[in-house]
Amino acid sequence: MSQAQEFTIRLRRDPRHVKQNLFVRTKAKRKIIKAGRRFGKTVAAATMAVEEFINGGRVLYVAPTSEQTAVVWRECCRALEAPIQAGVLRKVDHPQRIIE
Numbered sequence: 469m470s471q472a473q474e475f476t477i478r479l480r481r482d483p484r485h486v487k488q489n490l491f492v493r494t495k496a497k498r499k500i501i502k503a504g505r506r507f508g509k510t511v512a513a514a515t516m517a518v519e520e521f522i523n524g525g526r527v528l529y530v531a532p533t534s535e536q537t538a539v540v541w542r543e544c545c546r547a548l549e550a551p552i553q554a555g556v557l558r559k560v561d562h563p564q565r566i567i568e
Contacts, residue, residue, distance in 0.1 A: 475550040477522060479515050480543070488512050510536060514543030521548075 481489075488508045491501050492515050503509055517527040517540065531537045551557040 473554070473556065475554065475556070477518065477551075478547050478549065479518060480511050480547075492516055510539050511543060514540045514547065518544050518547045 485508050487503075488511075491499060492512050501507075501509065513529060517529055520527050521544075529537060529540050531540065545552065545559060548557055548559075552559050
């Protein structure tokens with residue numbers, strides 16, 4: 469029997485954004501937020517994605533631009549860096565497909 473391994477998952481938390489934390493923690497099935505620039509919506513989305521993933525769920529993230537999707541992907545990879553480096557998780561980067 470193999471021994472369980474523990475890893476640190478590095479999620480960003482900004483104590484200045486109380487409303488952002490409420491958004492991340494709500495149990496609502498669908499989440500809609502009216503927020504301006506620099507609120508932390510992208511980091512919040514990455515946080516929710518990583519938490520869903522480590523709890524055994526699957527995540528699909530879609531954004532209006534590929535740049536926004538790339539930011540969420542980088543945040544998720546940064547948070548899960550330790551288990552990826554240890555080989556427990558496998559990161560697969562697929563080239564973006566453009567549908568015309």
